[in-house]
Amino acid sequence: MGQENVLELRRVSKRFGGQLAVGDVSLSVPRGAFFSLLGPSGCGKTTTLRLVAGFEQPDQGEIWLNGSRLDGLPPYRRNVNTVFQNYALFPHLTVQGNIEFGLRHKAANGIADRVRRVLDQVRLAGKESRSPAQLSGGERQRVALARALVLEPDVLLLDEPLSALDPQLRKQVRAELKELQRRVGVTFLFVTHDQEEALAMSDYIAVMSRGAVEQIGAPEEIYHRPATRFVASFLGTMNWIGGVGLRPEALRMTREAAVNSRRGVVTGKTFLGSVVYVESQLENGEICSAQAVNGAANFTPGEVVHISWNESDELRLPE
């Protein structure tokens, strides 16, 4: 992965009728990276993506692609392509027609080769003459990918492309998509509200909240060293004990009191297969969730426990 940035947003803002959708957002996306915009609905991640695609124009700030200004250009003059949340396949065209749609302006020779290659890449060979209505959800998603990838965009924009799939398929497609991105080497700008998805797939994550970027970093960095309380709470589970943040896996539960331990009462358990989360209420009323390996944690609700941790695991974060 090169260090050079293919896409840069510099202090970009966008309002819709006085309502701030994106406020002063700056991003640098390295070439070839899988870059995710993560946040709850209404955080401005989709608007950011639409600003890059050209469906919206920024009120302030600049967008640069490959060293040239992108903002101000209409979508059809930007070398970025989008995979829409609902895929937006043209219902009156076949799979082949959909994939060839954007190739019309390219040199005529080589089109057939490019279509064949991309069909192989997304494993749709043999389905060229189907109409979108005859495809499964997963196949439709792959047509949407192929239609965009065949144009060899500088950045591929993906707007929650997995949310329309059923949960079983989603995990499988997640791995496939990551593998495809690595193989093709195209830069992905991936919008999602699913933190697990972002952590599993991304090289970099920008966590957004209320139109602003809270933190940008690699998944491990964002998970272990969150910059704000919002980031800490949004990624994974976070306990707040006495004002400091503690991940469930940092908490130890014992039946006997330990040094600096807090006394609590078990209120419930969440069984997740290989691990169990044990919820307790501390004496000051705070609720915490501790992770225990399954089998090692036969605490029962109502039982008194002592909770302790290493000071080095404490996260002290600004409000």
Place this chain on the structure above:
Amino acid sequence: MNRLRARLLAPAAALAFLTVVAPLAIICLYSFMSRGAYGGVGQPFTSENYTRLLDPLYGAILWRSFWVAAVSTLICLALGFPLALFIARSGEKKNLYLSLVILPFWTSFLIRTYAWMFLLRDTGLINTALLSAGIIREPLPMLYNNGAVILGLVYGFLPFMVLPLYAILERLDPSLMEAAADLGARPRETLFRVILPLCAPGIRAGAILVFVPCLGTYLTSDLLGGSKTILIGNLVQNQFTSARDWPFGAAASLALMAAATLLLFAARRSGEELL
């Protein structure tokens, strides 16, 4: 359940029989009879009414009816499509604009056609204004020609084109237009490669709803076309009134109906049906 269905359908079925099937059967019978001495029909039975229709004079009338209806339909499409697209994209004002499209139906078509006469005739509003402004010296001949008939038809039937087009355009997923632009299509290309193909069922429905009544019109051509531009509808009307030749009028109206039905089937077969 079946009995209930039969009972509920009976009134409509009876009405349809009385107002559609029975008169049609009578017209069919009349078309094979001879002209009565004082109007009406009489013996003997003959097919002469149909052979008379082959006269080039009537062929010309039928041909003119077809092209007037076709041109009116095309103009309705050319005007109606942008209008429907505009309304479909008007957000909260959609319903206001739609009611404006339907508003003229609240007044009789006859009165609205008279209003056009008032506007177009030599001493009408437009000519009077242009004359008094000194822009023209002679009144413009705007009434009693094919143009006036087409104008009246387009005016009268435009809503029948706009409504089915609107119904399709309003349901069109906006992300399809965005996807087209995203894949490099300019707005014009998006229109021709995405929007228009997806509107085909609406265009077909609108074209049928406009073309068929235009083909059979007699009021508009009678008032705005005068005696020079007689259409097949006027021919039928004249046979039943002034000419007092009911059998020939019956044959002409059946020929018109057959032609319109053939066209409808052709339109339905040329794509998936909507009507």
